Amino acid sequence: MKTRVTIYNEGVHEQTKENVRAIYPNGIHGALKEALETDEVSVSCYTLDTVNEITDEVLDNTDVMLWWGHARHAMVPDEVAARVRDAVLKGMGIVFLHSGHHSKPFRLLMGTSCNLTWRENGDMERLWVVNPAHPITQGLGRYFELPHVETYGEPFGIPEPDEVLFIGWYSGGEVFRSGCTFHRGNGRIFYFQPGHETFPIFYDENVRLVIRNAVKWAKPIYRVPELLCPHVKKPGEEE
Amino acid sequence: MKTRVTIYNEGVHEQTKENVRAIYPNGIHGALKEALETDEVSVSCYTLDTVNEITDEVLDNTDVMLWWGHARHAMVPDEVAARVRDAVLKGMGIVFLHSGHHSKPFRLLMGTSCNLTWRENGDMERLWVVNPAHPITQGLGRYFELPHVETYGEPFGIPEPDEVLFIGWYSGGEVFRSGCTFHRGNGRIFYFQPGHETFPIFYDENVRLVIRNAVKWAKPIYRVPELLCPHVKKPGEEE
Amino acid sequence: MKTRVTIYNEGVHEQTKENVRAIYPNGIHGALKEALETDEVSVSCYTLDTVNEITDEVLDNTDVMLWWGHARHAMVPDEVAARVRDAVLKGMGIVFLHSGHHSKPFRLLMGTSCNLTWRENGDMERLWVVNPAHPITQGLGRYFELPHVETYGEPFGIPEPDEVLFIGWYSGGEVFRSGCTFHRGNGRIFYFQPGHETFPIFYDENVRLVIRNAVKWAKPIYRVPELLCPHVKKPGEEE
Amino acid sequence: MKTRVTIYNEGVHEQTKENVRAIYPNGIHGALKEALETDEVSVSCYTLDTVNEITDEVLDNTDVMLWWGHARHAMVPDEVAARVRDAVLKGMGIVFLHSGHHSKPFRLLMGTSCNLTWRENGDMERLWVVNPAHPITQGLGRYFELPHVETYGEPFGIPEPDEVLFIGWYSGGEVFRSGCTFHRGNGRIFYFQPGHETFPIFYDENVRLVIRNAVKWAKPIYRVPELLCPHVKKPGEEE
Numbered sequence: 001m002k003t004r005v006t007i008y009n010e011g012v013h014e015q016t017k018e019n020v021r022a023i024y025p026n027g028i029h030g031a032l033k034e035a036l037e038t039d040e041v042s043v044s045c046y047t048l049d050t051v052n053e054i055t056d057e058v059l060d061n062t063d064v065m066l067w068w069g070h071a072r073h074a075m076v077p078d079e080v081a082a083r084v085r086d087a088v089l090k091g092m093g094i095v096f097l098h099s100g101h102h103s104k105p106f107r108l109l110m111g112t113s114c115n116l117t118w119r120e121n122g123d124m125e126r127l128w129v130v131n132p133a134h135p136i137t138q139g140l141g142r143y144f145e146l147p148h149v150e151t152y153g154e155p156f157g158i159p160e161p162d163e164v165l166f167i168g169w170y171s172g173g174e175v176f177r178s179g180c181t182f183h184r185g186n187g188r189i190f191y192f193q194p195g196h197e198t199f200p201i202f203y204d205e206n207v208r209l210v211i212r213n214a215v216k217w218a219k220p221i222y223r224v225p226e227l228l229c230p231h232v233k234k235p236g237e238e239e
Numbered sequence: 240m241k242t243r244v245t246i247y248n249e250g251v252h253e254q255t256k257e258n259v260r261a262i263y264p265n266g267i268h269g270a271l272k273e274a275l276e277t278d279e280v281s282v283s284c285y286t287l288d289t290v291n292e293i294t295d296e297v298l299d300n301t302d303v304m305l306w307w308g309h310a311r312h313a314m315v316p317d318e319v320a321a322r323v324r325d326a327v328l329k330g331m332g333i334v335f336l337h338s339g340h341h342s343k344p345f346r347l348l349m350g351t352s353c354n355l356t357w358r359e360n361g362d363m364e365r366l367w368v369v370n371p372a373h374p375i376t377q378g379l380g381r382y383f384e385l386p387h388v389e390t391y392g393e394p395f396g397i398p399e400p401d402e403v404l405f406i407g408w409y410s411g412g413e414v415f416r417s418g419c420t421f422h423r424g425n426g427r428i429f430y431f432q433p434g435h436e437t438f439p440i441f442y443d444e445n446v447r448l449v450i451r452n453a454v455k456w457a458k459p460i461y462r463v464p465e466l467l468c469p470h471v472k473k474p475g476e477e478e
Numbered sequence: 479m480k481t482r483v484t485i486y487n488e489g490v491h492e493q494t495k496e497n498v499r500a501i502y503p504n505g506i507h508g509a510l511k512e513a514l515e516t517d518e519v520s521v522s523c524y525t526l527d528t529v530n531e532i533t534d535e536v537l538d539n540t541d542v543m544l545w546w547g548h549a550r551h552a553m554v555p556d557e558v559a560a561r562v563r564d565a566v567l568k569g570m571g572i573v574f575l576h577s578g579h580h581s582k583p584f585r586l587l588m589g590t591s592c593n594l595t596w597r598e599n600g601d602m603e604r605l606w607v608v609n610p611a612h613p614i615t616q617g618l619g620r621y622f623e624l625p626h627v628e629t630y631g632e633p634f635g636i637p638e639p640d641e642v643l644f645i646g647w648y649s650g651g652e653v654f655r656s657g658c659t660f661h662r663g664n665g666r667i668f669y670f671q672p673g674h675e676t677f678p679i680f681y682d683e684n685v686r687l688v689i690r691n692a693v694k695w696a697k698p699i700y701r702v703p704e705l706l707c708p709h710v711k712k713p714g715e716e717e
Numbered sequence: 718m719k720t721r722v723t724i725y726n727e728g729v730h731e732q733t734k735e736n737v738r739a740i741y742p743n744g745i746h747g748a749l750k751e752a753l754e755t756d757e758v759s760v761s762c763y764t765l766d767t768v769n770e771i772t773d774e775v776l777d778n779t780d781v782m783l784w785w786g787h788a789r790h791a792m793v794p795d796e797v798a799a800r801v802r803d804a805v806l807k808g809m810g811i812v813f814l815h816s817g818h819h820s821k822p823f824r825l826l827m828g829t830s831c832n833l834t835w836r837e838n839g840d841m842e843r844l845w846v847v848n849p850a851h852p853i854t855q856g857l858g859r860y861f862e863l864p865h866v867e868t869y870g871e872p873f874g875i876p877e878p879d880e881v882l883f884i885g886w887y888s889g890g891e892v893f894r895s896g897c898t899f900h901r902g903n904g905r906i907f908y909f910q911p912g913h914e915t916f917p918i919f920y921d922e923n924v925r926l927v928i929r930n931a932v933k934w935a936k937p938i939y940r941v942p943e944l945l946c947p948h949v950k951k952p953g954e955e956e
Contacts, residue, residue, distance in 0.1 A: 089352055089396070091611055111350035112423050113328055128871045128892050133569055133664030135699050154845045154884060157328070159398065159423060162640070167871060167884060167892040175845050175884040175892050184351050184398055186611030221613050330850055367632045367653050372808055372903030374938050393606045393645060401879070406632060406645060406653045414606050414645040414653050425850030460852050567830055567874070589828035590901050591806055635806070637876065637901060662829050662876060 003041045003219055006062040007032050008054065010069040011047030013197045020197045028068050028195075031202040036212060048072050054080055059087035063219045066211070067106070068195060070099040081105045089185030093218025095211065098195030101156075106191070109184050110158050116176070117153035124171040125149040125194070127178055127206075131165050135217045136179070136190065136210060144206040150196035152176040158191075168193055179210070188218040242280045242458055245301040246271050247293065249308040250286030252436045259436045267307050267434075267441060274447040275454060287311050293319055298326035302458045305450070306345070307434060309338040320344045328424030332457025334450065337434030340395075345430070348423050349397050355415070356392035363410040364388040364433070366417050366445075370404050374456045375418070375429065375449060383445040389435035391415040397430075407432055418449070427457040481519045481697055484540040485510050486532065488547040489525030491675045498675045506546050506673075509680040514690060526550050532558055537565035542696045544689070545584070546673060548577040559583045567663030571696025573689065576673030579634075584669070587662050588636050594654070595631035602649040603627040603672065605656055605684075609643050613695045614657070614668065614688060622684040628674035630654040636669075646671055657688070666696040720758045720936055723779040724749050725771065727786040728764030730914045737914045745785050745912075745919060752925040753932065765789050771797055776804035780936045783928070784823070785912060787816040798822045806902030810935025812928065815912030818873075823908070826901050827875050833893070834870035841888040842866040842911070844895055844923075848882050852934045853896070853907065853927060861923040867913035869893040875908075885910055896927070905935040 009029035013020040024031055029045040037043045044062075046054050059065075065084065069076065081104035088094050088109060096106045101114050128143045153174035159182070166179030178193035192210060194201045201207055248268035252259040263270055268284040276282045283301075285293050287308075298304075304323065308315065320343030327333050327348060335345045340353050367382045392413035398421070405418030417432035431449060433440045440446055487507035491498040502509055507523040515521045522540075524532055526547075537543075543562065547554065559582035566572050566587060574584045579592050606621045631652035637660070644657030656671035670688060672679045679685055726746035730737040741748055746762040754760045761779075763771050765786075776782075782801065786793065798821035805811050805826060813823045818831050845860045870891035876899070883896030895910035909927060911918045918924055 085350070109350045111324070111348045126890060130871045130873075130894075132872055133698070133700075138700055154847045155849055156847075157424060159421075160401070160880060162399070163877060164881070164894075167894075169886060169890060169892045173843060173886060175886045177847075177881075177884075182398075185396060220611070222611075222616055365651060369632045369634075369655075371633055372937070372939075377939055393608045394610055395608075399641060402638060403642070403655075406655075408647060408651060408653045412604060412647060414647045416608075416642075416645075459850070461850075461855055563828070587828045589802070589826045635902060637899075638879070640877070660876075663874060 002039075003215060004061060004063045005036055005041055005043045005066065005215060006054070006058060006064075007043060007045045007066045008051065008068065009045065009047055009066075010072050011049065012072050013070065017197075023198070023200050024202075028197065028202060032066055032068075032211070035202065035208040036215065041215070048075060051076055051080055054083065056083060056087075059083060059092060062087070062092055064093035064095065064215045066095045066097060066215075067100045067103055068097045069103045070197065073103050076104050078104070081108055085109055088187035088189065091186035091220040091223045093188045093190075093215070093220060095190045095192060095214045095218060097192055097211075098150075101191065109182070109189060112159060113157040115157040116155070117174075119151040119153070119172065119174070120196075121151060121172055122148040123151045123174075125151075125178070126169045127166045127194070128169060129165070130167055131163055134163065134165055134181075136165055136181070136213045138213055139209055140206060146194055146199070146201060146204060146207070148199045149194060149201065150198075152178070152193055161191075166193070186220065186223075188220075190214045190218060241278075242454060243300060243302045244275055244280055244282045244305065244454060245293070245297060245303075246282060246284045246305045247290065247307065248284065248286055248305075249311050250288070251311050252309065256436075262437070262439045263441075267436065270441040271305060271307075271450070274441065274450060280454070287314060290315055290319055293322065295322060295326075298322060298331060301326070301331055303332035303334065303454045305334045305336060305454075306339045306342055307336045308342045309436065312342050315343050317343065320347055324348055327426035327428065330425035330459040330462045332427045332429075332454070332459060334429045334431060334453045334457060336431055336450075337389075340430065348421070348428060351398055352396040354396040355394070356413075358390040358392070358411065358413070359435075360390060360411055361387040361438075362390045362413075364390075364417070365408045366405045366433070367408065368404070369406055370402055373402065373404055373420075375404055375420070375452045377452055378448055379445060385433055385438070385440060385443060385446070387438045388433060388440065389437075391417070391432055400430075405432070425459065425462075427459075429453045429457060480517075481693060482539055482541045483514055483519055483521045483544065483693060484532070484536060484542075485521060485523045485544045486529065486546065487523065487525055487544075488550050489527070490550050491548065495675075501676070501678050502680075506675065506680060510544055510546075510689070513680065513686040514693065519693070526553060529554055529558055532561065534561060534565075537561060537570060540565070540570055541698060542571035542573065542693045544573045544575060544693075545578045545581055546575045547581045548675065551581050554582050556582070559586055563587055566665035566667065569664035569698040569701045571666045571668075571693070571698060573668045573670060573692045573696060575670055575689075576628075579669065587660070587667060590637060591635040593635040594633070595652075597629040597631070597650065597652070598674075599629060599650055600626040600677075601629045601652075603629075603656070604647040605644045605672070606647065607643070608645055609641055612641065612643055612659075614643055614659070614691045616691055617687055618684060624672055624677070624679060624682060624685070626677045627672060627679065628676075630656070630671055639669075644671070664698065664701075666698075668692045668696060719756075720932060721778055721780045722753055722758055722760045722783065722932060723771070723775060723781075724760060724762045724783045725768065725785065726762065726764055726783075727789050728766065729789050730787065734914075740915070740917050741919075745914065748919040749783055749785075749928070752919065752928060758932070765792060768793055768797055771800065773800060773804075776800060776809060779804070779809055781810035781812065781932045783812045783814060783932075784817045784820055785814045786820045787914065790820050793821050795821065798825055802826055805904035805906065808903035808937040808940045810905045810907075810932070810937060812907045812909060812931045812935060814909055814928075815867075818908065826899070826906060829876055830874040832874040833872070834891075836868040836870070836889065836891070837913075838868060838889055839865040840868045840891075842868075842895070843886045844883045844911070845886065846882070847884055848880055851880065851882055851898075853882055853898070853930045855930055856926055857923060863911055863916070863918060863921060863924070865916045866911060866918065867915075869895070869910055878908075883910070903937065903940075905937075907931045907935060
């Protein structure tokens with residue numbers, strides 16, 4: 001059976017900023033879809049305009065979600081954010097990209113501020129592979145570079161990750177835990193730093209490889225319901 | 240300077256149930272206050288009736304909070320729960336007791352369902368010390384017993400704890416990670432299973448020792464503000 | 479390509495104790511081989527008599543190793559133990575069974591005493607599934623039982639595991655982290671408590687399912703050499 | 718009672734290399750002793766020449782050990798290394814400095830290769846504080862800089878740390894988890910990257926502050942023996 005990917009991309013900058021539209025004429029979601037879609041992987045896309053269509057039914061039929069948002073986090077309804085969190089707890093995988101660190105579902109899942117420091121300066125980022133045996137880093141060398149990115153800096157207000165896979169080095173002097181895994185409930189979570197909208201980052205072959213690997217890694221092996229406080233019978237009672 | 244402890248105890252069962260009032264005539268908070276208050280430790284108490292008085296000012300002047308709730312989690316206003324979470328992220332320590340696992344602040348901090356299975360059967364619980372070198376287990380033997388408790392069972396829907404300090408063995412056949420530590424932002428969190436309202440658990444000397452140890456452990460060494468996404472200057476800009 | 483499993487079973491008790499031989503006429507390794515071998519999985523076996531034949535070549539051609547030892551840990555040569563550790567660091571998966579907790583390779587990989595407390599009393603063990611979404615617990619219910627086991631007790635002198643998958647409840651009153659995962663270098667490690675030689679535990683269908691699941695989980699996705707302190711070139715030098 | 722610190726410094730470079738002697742006329746241990754000794758802290762020093770004098774009695778009377786080694790790791794006797802590991806498991810704190818990452822006690826405690834990549838180029842290192850609420854980072858700003866260091870690079874072959882406190886940014890383009898905590902058995906471990914012998918790093922005020930903080934943090938609260946597989950009595954037997 002195909003891996004079913006659902007992309008949420010805010011999709012606002014592509015409409016309001018000429019330079020972003022020039023890079024992503026079909027939206028960031030369009031570039032991601034193009035990177036992921038194969039005979040093995042089907043992709044559906046939602047933007048802020050259609051965010052309410054991300055129903056439980058859509059999520060129940062999603063193996064892995066990708067989430068990109070930036071300027072309009074607050075406009076995602078609380079119910080949609082809670083729905084996405086609950087789907088992860090039941091087993092759906094999710095990949096948060098770049099400024100998705102401040103999205104409602106990421107903050108709900110982390111329980112922390114998810115704050116960080118940032119600078120828009122067109123820095124070069126060199127992403128070092130900290131864990132070369134992980135499925136998500138498969139096929140990369142010791143590091144790869146992105147010529148221009150938005151700089152993110154520590155401290156990054158997240159819980160201690162299960163695994164730090166990438167640490168980013170920025171030409172301007174910062175460092176960042178640019179690739180982190182978590183698991184919450186039955187679902188797997190990957191946060192990946194690259195993806196600022198004013199640079200063609202989602203066309204980069206290494207970035208695409210990481211995202212493809214992450215989708216494979218985050219796909220649930222099997223789906224179990226989150227336990228809803230089942231009553232444990234007394235000894236002697238029938239279960 | 241004294242350690243400043245703030246207790247939230249829902250305080251409903253003590254009013255509505257005769258058998259609970261008989262055990263805790265001064266409320267669960269009264270028993271906890273009695274266990275903690277010394278020349279070194281000052282204690283303030285709040286109940287559901289006064290929950291709105293848990294203001295930012297109160298929290299800024301709290302080193303460690305204790306939280307007990309059960310039947311009325313939903314009646315704690317969202318703003319209060321968010322305030323408590325934010326205080327933890329800034330450095331306040333917090334100890335969640337028993338059914339506090341389903342309280343709003345605990346769920347906000349964990350990001351997961353915090354579900355578990357349970358049974359009210361008056362089981363004996365033997366709490367095994369998994370980490371005998373931890374400050375919270377100092378002064379205990381290899382285990383201690385509580386003759387009657389509410390049984391909690393795995394799976395417990397929490398993120399992987401930093402440390403599992405106690406595993407509970409129940410006479411009816413369950414096990415539970417009965418003492419777990421976490422850190423989120425700048426604050427330390429301890430979850431402790433014992434404390435069902437129909438048993439005199441908060442008079443038990445081992446339980447009191449654990450809670451006193453936990454208060455010492457969770458007290459912030461120093462307070463730093465949670466970083467609010469400070470802008471990183473470009474090289475050359477003044478900071 | 480087949481998954482290549484290599485079993486080390488000490489194989490002493492089966493020769494020296496009538497009651498063990500009666501249960502495992504073909505050795506514990508024979509029972510494990512029978513449980514694992516399929517069209518997809520090939521199995522090779524070694525015992526203390528042939529332990530020196532576990533060469534680097536054997537390990538380079540092993541996807542996942544199983545290790546059972548008890549009375550003769552000290553007779554496993556240090557070089558063999560170091561070879562096994564190094565193979566794990568390079569990516570080989572390994573499953574340590576029961577008293578393998580005190581084997582040389584496990585202690586080398588953990589860096590701790592790996593001590594525990596124990597009692598031979600024929601207790602019943604109920605193994606609770608703490609993480610129902612993990613590949614290793616796939617296909618199990620909420621718990622399964624073994625009518626007679628050797629009791630192991632906490633504290634278990636291991637580093638904090640990546641994940642606790644099973645907690646054992648013993649009828650005599652102990653608890654134990656009976657299933658734990660770790661990763662070290664590029665390799666995955668699973669420790670599993672059941673397997674005392676005087677009980678027919680390796681014929682139990684749930685135990686066999688767990689071990690089969692663990693082999694699938696521990697199989698390396700791809701093999702990378704452990705980095706041997708490569709010199710990083712100065713900027714300008716050729717790499 | 719005073720905090721009792723024991724320093725092991727290999728002490729070879731100070732004898733064989735003029736430039737190192739010029740920086741550390743009293744040895745690296747001399748500089749560290751000077752940084753630590755107060756009315757509250759007593760310091761004893763050992764070098765490779767006296768390494769055999771690091772007996773169990775010395776370790777039993779040590780709260781926190783500092784370990785610096787580089788060229789002569791192999792000459793530290795295995796028994797001394799095992800003794801140090803065992804003291805940590807019993808509760809002694811330990812701080813490994815710089816090239817101590819490849820020392821025998823660190824490798825024994827980690828169970829991994831502890832390999833890394835390195836370059837001697839006089840790079841500037843900027844150490845970012847990843848966890849500003851930790852006792853070890855108390856009193857530092859968001860980062861501090863060392864004008865010339867030996868560059869260390871990822872991947873660093875260690876188990877996932879409990880906490881990453883510092884990430885180093887190097888002017889030549891590398892990153893490194895420059896400050897990491899672990900706990901093993903009853904003891905606390907801190908690894909700290911700075912300290913190359915050809916630069917006056919141990920005179921730097923920020924480095925000294927970190928080491929002083931680490932000594933306070935690693936000091937055992939109380940000492941418990943590592944459990945030596947105590948037999949658990951059968952129910953009914955006397956304990």
